[in-house]
Amino acid sequence: MASGLRERKKARTRALIQATALRLFRERGYEATTVEQIARAAEVAHTTVFRYFPTKEDLVVSDDYDPVLFEALRTRPPDVPPLRALRDAMRATLEALPPDDLAAARDRAVLILDVPALRGAAFGNLFTTMRTLGDVLAERTGRAPDDRAVRTLTGAVFGVFLELMVRWTGDPSMNLPDAVDEALATLESGLASWT
Incomplete structure (x- = not known):
């Protein structure tokens, strides 16, 4: 049960990071938006962003x-x-x-x-x-x-x-x-x- 809860939490975090990135890309443009800005807006560490999305491109294509x-x-x-x-x-x-x-x-x-x-x-x-x-x-x-x-x-x-x-x-x-x-x-x- 704990592993199921942990997996759901990871899925929510991943979804939040990607949704935040897409919102910022729409508002500011892809090139003008940094991973640090995405992390700050999603209220996670920038290393957390990279844990779920190894590259900035992965925020969109995965x-x-x-x-x-x-x-x-x-x-x-x-x-x-x-x-x-x-x-x-x-x-x-x-x-x-x-x-x-x-x-x-x-x-x-x-x-x-x-x-x-x-x-x-x-x-x-x-x-x-x-x-x-x-x-x-x-x-x-x-x-x-x-x-x-x-x-x-x-x-x-x-x-x-x-x-x-x-x-x-x-x-x-x-x-x-x-x-x-x-x-x-x-x-x-x-x-x-x-x-």
């Missing part, structure tokens, strides 16, 4: 959604085709996000597109996520992670996600779960022969 998505994908029935399973997992993951978390994700996406240093950091993070998604899809389909179909599907899905991210940053009224589902449905209809 989130806890990938493991949730991968777990949702792994729990889909094995007879569901890969792209359909991913659609279902994405919808479930996005719809489970509280509105504040979704708004923060959009704020992060805006910053990533606006700040060159963040685009570079996000690009590196993207490769890690793509690789893991490819591994999960390979596991589901009994294919190797470097199988051409797995790589193609993974790349196509990330192309869809990037395009949606750009549109979402320009249109805050976009219903992201619906938009992701519609885009993946379009991709699915084009890949109907791979099931």
